[in-house]
Amino acid sequence: xxxxxxxxxxxxxxxxxxxxxxxxxxxxxxxxxxxxxxxxxxxxxxxxxxxxxxxxxxxxxxxxxxxxxxxxxxxxxxxxxxxxxxxxxxxxxxxxxxxxxxxxxxxxxxxxxxxxxxxxxxxxxxxxxxxxxxxxxxxxxxxxxxxxxxxxxxxxxxxxxxxxxxxxxxxxxxxxxxxxxxxxxxxxxxxxxxxxxxxxxxxxxxxxxxxxxxxxxxxxxxxxxxxxxxxxxxxxxxxxxxxxxxxxxxxxxxxxxxxxxxxxxxxxxxxxx
Numbered sequence: 004x005x006x007x008x009x010x011x012x013x014x015x016x017x018x019x020x021x022x023x024x025x026x027x028x029x030x031x032x033x034x035x036x037x038x039x040x041x042x043x044x045x046x047x048x049x050x051x052x053x054x055x056x057x058x059x060x061x062x063x064x065x066x067x068x069x070x071x072x073x074x075x076x077x078x079x080x081x082x083x084x085x086x087x088x089x090x091x092x093x094x095x096x097x098x099x100x101x102x103x104x105x106x107x108x109x110x111x112x113x114x115x116x117x118x119x120x121x122x123x124x125x126x127x128x129x130x131x132x133x134x135x136x137x138x139x140x141x142x143x144x145x146x147x148x149x150x151x152x153x154x155x156x157x158x159x160x161x162x163x164x165x166x167x168x169x170x171x172x173x174x175x176x177x178x179x180x181x182x183x184x185x186x187x188x189x190x191x192x193x194x195x196x197x198x199x200x201x202x203x204x205x206x207x208x209x210x211x212x213x214x215x216x217x218x219x220x221x222x223x224x225x226x227x228x229x230x231x232x233x234x235x236x237x238x239x240x241x242x243x244x245x246x247x248x249x250x251x252x253x254x255x256x257x258x259x260x261x262x263x264x265x266x267x268x269x270x271x272x273x274x275x276x
Contacts, residue, residue, distance in 0.1 A: 040237045045268040047163075048243020051174060053090065053113075054082045054161045055244070061092040061108040064115045069106060073120075078102070081127070081134045083164055088112065095127060099135045102127050133197075134162045134171065141173035141193040144201050152177040153189030153211035170202055171195045176244075177211075185249050187230055188212040190241050207241045209233055214249075227252030227264070234258075238265045 035043070058080060066074065078096040085091045094106040103124035109117040127135060138160055144150070145158070152158050156178040163172040177189035188211035193204040214228045230253060232238065238255040242265045246253050252266040254273065262273040 037237050040235075041270045044238055044240045044243055045270055047240035048247070049268050050163065051161055051176075051240055051244040052247040054163070055159060055176070055248075056113050057082050057090040057092050057110040058159070058161075060113065060115050061094075061110055061118070064108050064118045065094055065106050068118060068120050073105060079135060079138060079160075081131050081138075081162065083131070083134075085109070089116070093127070093131060095131075095135070096124065099132070099139050102132065102135055104131070130164070134164055136199065137171040137173050137195045138162050140195050140199060140201065141175060144193045144204050145175055145191065148191075148204060150175060150191045150204075150206065151189060153186040153213060154178050154180050156180065168197055170197065176241075179248065184213050184215045185228075185245055186211065186213050187228075187241070187245055187253075205234075207234065207239055214245075225251065227254055227266075229254045229256070231256045232258070238263050238270050243268055243270070 061080070073096075076096060077098055078094065079102075080092055080094045083091045083093070088111055090110045092108045092110060093104050095102040095104045097103055104127055105121050105124045107119050107121070108115050141160065141162075142158075152175075154177050158175040159178045161174040161176065163174070165171055171194070173193045173195060175191040175193070177186035179185055188208040190207045191204065192207070194202040196202050212230060214230065217225060219225060228249070228251065230242075232242075232255050236257055236259065238253075238257075242253050242255055246265045246267055252264055255263045255265060257263065262275055264271050264273050
């Protein structure tokens, strides 16, 4: 799954880059086809899961390594791809203006391969600082737009870095509280330009949707969850992310009454006949 990291980051960059205004004498750019949207959802959903997983397992490594006094106070983390299979996670203390990295971990195939508690904190690199600022800007946008998670915990934040200094995509995701229930509502995306301005933002649902696994007879397994998407013509990266997280298929009904099956990165139409 992590073999798609760089492909997905490229897709994120394309998503984050709004088309240039067309001259008035030319027609507006055509909307993406269903095939293009599906490919984008698949790539972005995989990278969201990979980045979120890297943050999860590296946080466990941090808690097992750092003294308790280093686990308090303001700060955050940044996830960066360093090759086709490895994600580098940097944890920092302080607000963005004074951020100092103190712990780093490399995550490969969803597991921590290397971790280091720095002897002396160091300043973030310019690239890391850009991502940390994007995280803060997205949080401010969430306050302005009253974006709220659908669970009691704060948002899980995934910042997708740009490969060439372009816009950054920040996802604000409702945190899963237990293994049996997954929040498919309360998820948002904020696109931030190189100058720190918000270019676009959106919700992925109109209400909270908490999917709870049913209690079934011994030996029985659920086929998947069914959810209505009122905002998109095809399943989104959030459905792909959720399918990976739940280890289960998700069946999505779109506004045109089509039914889709999302199983990991695979998004396919379902014949209702």
